[in-house]
Amino acid sequence: MAAPAPARPRRVAILGTALSDTGRVGDATPYALHAQAARRALADSGLDRSVVDGFGSAGLGTLAPVEVAEYLGLKPTWADSTGVGGATWEVMAAHAVDAIAAGHADAVLLVYGSTARADIKAGRRTSNLSFGGRGPLQFEVPYGHTLVAKYAMAARRHMHEYGTTVEQLAEIAVQARANAATNPAAMFRDPITVDDVLSGPMIADPFTKLHCCIRSDGGCAVLLAAEEYVADAAKPPVWVLGSGTAVSHTTMSEWDDFTVSPAAVSGRLAFERAGVRPADIDLAEIYDAFTYMTLVTLEDLGFCGKGEGGAFVGKGRLLTGGELPVNTDGGGLSACHPGMRGLFLLVEAVRQLRGEAGPGQVRKADGRLPELAVASGTGGWFCSSGTVVLGRG
Numbered sequence: 001m002a003a004p005a006p007a008r009p010r011r012v013a014i015l016g017t018a019l020s021d022t023g024r025v026g027d028a029t030p031y032a033l034h035a036q037a038a039r040r041a042l043a044d045s046g047l048d049r050s051v052v053d054g055f056g057s058a059g060l061g062t063l064a065p066v067e068v069a070e071y072l073g074l075k076p077t078w079a080d081s082t083g084v085g086g087a088t089w090e091v092m093a094a095h096a097v098d099a100i101a102a103g104h105a106d107a108v109l110l111v112y113g114s115t116a117r118a119d120i121k122a123g124r125r126t127s128n129l130s131f132g133g134r135g136p137l138q139f140e141v142p143y144g145h146t147l148v149a150k151y152a153m154a155a156r157r158h159m160h161e162y163g164t165t166v167e168q169l170a171e172i173a174v175q176a177r178a179n180a181a182t183n184p185a186a187m188f189r190d191p192i193t194v195d196d197v198l199s200g201p202m203i204a205d206p207f208t209k210l211h212c213c214i215r216s217d218g219g220c221a222v223l224l225a226a227e228e229y230v231a232d233a234a235k236p237p238v239w240v241l242g243s244g245t246a247v248s249h250t251t252m253s254e255w256d257d258f259t260v261s262p263a264a265v266s267g268r269l270a271f272e273r274a275g276v277r278p279a280d281i282d283l284a285e286i287y288d289a290f291t292y293m294t295l296v297t298l299e300d301l302g303f304c305g306k307g308e309g310g311a312f313v314g315k316g317r318l319l320t321g322g323e324l325p326v327n328t329d330g331g332g333l334s335a336c337h338p339g340m341r342g343l344f345l346l347v348e349a350v351r352q353l354r355g356e357a358g359p360g361q362v363r364k365a366d367g368r369l370p371e372l373a374v375a376s377g378t379g380g381w382f383c384s385s386g387t388v389v390l391g392r393g
Helices: 030-045 064-072 088-102 116-122 135-139 147-162 166-180 194-198 227-232 263-274 291-300 342-354
Strands: 012-019 054-057 078-080 107-114 202-204 218-226 238-247 283-286 372-379 384-391
Touching (some): 012 030, 012 342, 088 107, 088 218, 088 342, 088 384, 263 372, 342 372
Parallel strands (some): 283 372
Antiparallel strands (some): 012 238, 238 384
16 A cells, blocks of 8 residues: 655744844843843734744854743744854755644744943943863964954955956945935944045955944844644744755865855755746845955856956945845844844844835836845855745745
């Protein structure tokens, strides 16, 4: 006798998203920001907290999902504390989708909160990441090879290989700031020019200050749930259509090509699994701790060819009214960057697909709302990547 056909995996949608207070929130604790974002995301979904049986958190030590869940009064039967740097939240969302699709959880709440800016101002240690002293990185640390220096080295290689210019990189910061101007929650909204970027203080050649992300406080939350919860939700679903993850290296000498990020793998997998092409995408939310991250991720996701990123990002293409709107809230370069920005990418993508972005709303040429968005997070120094394709249909 033939075995019965397996049950169809459940479809998974994002039904709730929210930001906590962001920017300068020095009077809050990270736990308070987690709680604020979680409450707001549940309210946004219109669902009761009792539906939440899965929980994911990272950034507050090794017991993050346990400690934060307890703080929120939750007792999940599925938990995740994936830690792969800035790609954590896209990777964690992929894990949550798989769990829900398989019936191991029904509704998973992902929450993040950080007072990174306030901690620096107060002289407090802001991260539990170890960038040296043990393991492979011990061979780089004596030479002062900081995180920003690693990104700068990669950018310089791209400039050498393909003729990419520092002015082209600066254009990414200029357009991110222009997008931030329409976002009332953005930390920096005043316009900047390419000259402003080039004339700023040097951080790590070729990056001046405005090539680098800002430092802020803040948090956010995303509620993913099985398709049967859609009817009871307060807002239309945004479906998770496909996802992909990949890791590359930690030691720079083990990186095969400084001009290729692991998004080349995670993006290909996400688009294949979603059944769409880069040309179908209406907007992209991309981790942008540095301008070069945006450029090389656009290449690796397939929006342009390798080495063509410098030309691609010009002519206002990344603006909310441009050919491919990118980081429509202003990104980590202008809106907020509390230390791990990946979850903010998902929040903004959902906001755009729902039509909730106000004056910063992306629309198709015929005035309709966007149908498809991609969120792609990068961790470490191009060490990891997670890409998620989202759709309204």
